[in-house]
Amino acid sequence: MIWKKDVTLERLNATSRNTLMEHLNIEYVEITDNSISATMPVSSITHQPMGLLHGGASVVLAETLGSLAANMCVDDNSYCVGLDINANHIRAKRNGVVTGKTWPIHIGVSTQVWQIEIVDEEQRLLCTSRITMAVKTRKGG
Template sequence: MSIWNKPISLETLNATSKNTLIEHLNIIYTEVTENSISATMPVCHFTHQPLGMLHGGASVVLAETLGSVAANFSVGEDAYCVGLDINANHVRAMREGSVTGTAVPLHIGVSTQVWQIEIKDEQGRLVCISRLTVAVKRSRPKQAKPVAEV
């Protein structure tokens, strides 16, 4: 059974990246399953750190992007999610190619969610593992505009 509570498609996900850091890092959503979202990111000059390896911060951007988007599609129209905490363990260096991140839920609760994001190289080897915790917020009801007194 699907965890998504809002319509979700690769076309929709990739369209939301326009004019964002996601677009700047060339992160492309590649797969949506019943309980996961995946995306790729190149390992090249704009994702490198000064020693020519994948920057840990770029990996964290990929992880937070996947976890945040997944969290927001898993809640109803009356809610949204915001990040509380993210951690990452960088376990393999990369100099070129691309990485693929996949976000899966560890906990989907009423007030918090926890997502695990695994980032792997093209051979399927783990490069980074991350955990994102988000708060689930309820959308505020729209306030009626005051009626001008006549």
């Protein structure tokens, strides 16, 4: 297992209180030995003006997953911040729920790279994303 912190759905969902994740109704739904998944509704709060899932909302879900997972893979003396994220939007969606899943490509001392895929209820790929995280040391740590 790659997690260095107590990773439970209750703990992960508690981190979303009073954040953008709470506003977008992102909910962590699965943790495995090397991945984390979350859902996000597709509705007026995640639409762009044409009534489709906003690409930025997909990127928020992707960055949320990759960033949180990266921070769960470092000890308490370290933290991770985003350096770069990219996203390819493959398929449009008007309503329902999307599920994002992240897993590591690289977990290093100074950087981490995470893959994120977002699918619909029929497991059709909507967005594929990759985030690079910088691993930093806490002051005094």
